[in-house]
Amino acid sequence: MSKRKNLLVSLLAVSSIGFAAETKPNIVFIYADDMGYGDVQCLNPEHGKIATPNMDQLAAEGMVFTDAHTSSSVCTPSRYGLMTGRYNWRSERQSGVLNGFGAPLIPTHRMTVASLLKAQEYNTAMIGKWHLGMNFTKNGKAQHQVDWKGPVSGGPYDLGFDYYYGISASLDMPPYIYIENDHFVGECTTIKAFKRKGPAQADFEAVNVLPDLAEKAVAYIHQQKDSQPFFTYIALPSPHTPIVPSPEWQGKSPLGQYGDYVMQTDSVIGEIIEAVDAAGLAENTLIIISSDNGCSKAAGIPALEAKGHYPSAQFRGSKADLWDGGHRVPFILRWPAGIKAGTQSDQTICLTDLMATCADLVGVKLPDTAGEDSVSFLPALSGKPIVSTRSGIIHHSISGHFAYRLGKWKLCLAKGSGGWTAPKEADASADAPEAQLYDLENDPGETTNLYASHPEVAERLLKQLEADVKRGRSTQGPVSENDVKQIKLWKSGK
Known part of the structure; x- marks a missing residue:
């Protein structure tokens, strides 16, 4: 970590802080799974008992947003909002999440953050958990009757990503097999259960997935060159269930396996940051770390709190809830060319805002049919007020x-x-x-x-x-349409 710190000191000495970078910035977005706001030690110094040195250092080297929210308090819908800049409930899915065999939620004609940046000549890659649905080639009517040699469509590879390597949904949802671009890596020839039972590739083990994805992410970053900007979306499967820290991380935290898994997640984040720095790309790379929703009750929240660790910090509730513990998430950024180290923003943002921010970064205007609920938070990176046409x-x-x-x-x-x-x-x-x-x-x-x-x-x-x-949108622009004719606002009460 000391080498990294010295590198950043040198970069900051020669960098002028501001939006106007000479070249378009690289963007690395790291999305943890079910990591609560209070799980990051620097965000919860009094009641955070898990060591997260890499995220803490990134915060010291960049900026923390204290009031950042996912569009939903569970994963499929929050990922929809992140990728499209549009609220999840405008889609056909009004509640719950998809499973690992679910059909695509994002139509291929809708702009995503990846397709936006690809059109601006970015190399684009996604590594990790998708959980927004894919089309599998079938050899029968049952959900699990899949032709493992057939193509996969409607996923990241068809939505703007030049390269994809990962899993279709959560680590506890079959099929338990990797997908690379538009094909499965091998075939599912057996049945396994990492909470849920289903088809699995013989060598696929949940405990290996986080290290495997870290290796892929690091390798991809080392392949990048200064001559072409890149966008990498790294969706980690942790610390979501199954809570499976690798053997070398087991017993590292006094809080038990959940603490171990968060510590390993932080270490993987550190590996990715180190890869950016070692490749000489740190100065003009915007690294963002966040989570898809709050901490899950599967972490054993009462037992954690009994040991002094509060995964939601001072906020009420946790994953799945309307209260802030369900959707107020860590949001930490580093960009030496555009962010002053050790800064903080208390402005309220939603993760749907990634799309408008990326458009702002590369100097393009979003079409009226994209990012209907997205507002650029770019001004906040230099301490300025966010200019928003969205009320709330x-x-x-x-x-x-x-x-x-x-x-x-x-x-x-x-x-x-x-x-x-x-x-x-x-x-x-x-x-x-x-x-x-x-x-x-x-x-x-x-x-x-x-x-x-x-x-x-x-x-x-x-x-x-x-x-x-x-209006079908919360930002200024022509009236749009939701994907369902009637959206029921009151599920209880009125």
Whole structure:
């Protein structure tokens, strides 16, 4: 790590901070799976008990966003928002997630971050967990009856990525086999169960996947040249279930296997950063680290908290929930040519904003049919206010419950968490208010419901939410269409 630190000191000494890089910046986006805001030690210094030195150092060398949110509190929809710049619930999927055999959620005619950058002559690659659906060639009617020698379509390779290597969905979802570009790597000849039972390639073992993907990512970065910019989307399968730290990482954390797996995830992130630095690409490479949603209850949150570790930090809830613990995520950036080291932004952003930011970085305007819910956060990288035509940000839970965030106010159209944390909707008290309203500036833990005492605020946020849904977009531009005719805002209550 000391070599890396010395390199960055040298780079910062010769770099002028600002947006105008002489060449288009390389972009490396690392997406952890189910890693909570409080799992990164520097974001949760008092109640974070897992060592994350690589993410901590990246934060010291760059910028932290303290108020970044995924568009959903579960993985398939949050990945849809990231890739398209469009809210997930505008698609046909209104709740839940796909499985490993699911059909493509993103049509090939829709612009993605990858296709946007590819059109600007970027090399584009994705390594890791896709979980947005693919078409498998079938040799029968059953879901698992797949022709393992047949082509794969509708995935990353058809949505703007020049190269893809990874798995179709979560590490606990079959089929358990790697896919490279548009073909399977080998064939599924056996059955395995990493929580869920299904077809597997004989040599595929869950414990090897994180190291395998790290090796692929590092190799890809070392292949890049200064002469052509590149975009690499690295979607790690950890620390999502199955929680399978490699033998050399087992027992490293006093918190048990989950702590071990987060530490290994941080180490892999460090390997990727080291690859960028060793390749001499650090100065004009924007590295972003985030997570697809909050920490999962499968991590054993009560046991972690009993040992002093709070995966959601000071925020209420966790994965699947409308409360901030479900979708407020780590967001750490480093770009020596464009970001001053050791800085922080408290401006509210959504991960749908990656698309507009990338367009801003390369100096192109998004077409009206792309990035309908995307706002560039590029100004924030130099400490300036984000210029937005979007009023607020819409949150969404696993069950399809909605929330609206506008400034310090947050309106949840649910009686409970809208997810997995008690009280769940089915368990909420019969006399509970039909919705929740919180002042996050004074109550970041969402403990005091102001819905009854501030009806005018609740009504203002509800009207804005209704308008953003109806227009098919939340940013300025021509009215667009959602993929479903009617979107039900109130899943419980009204």
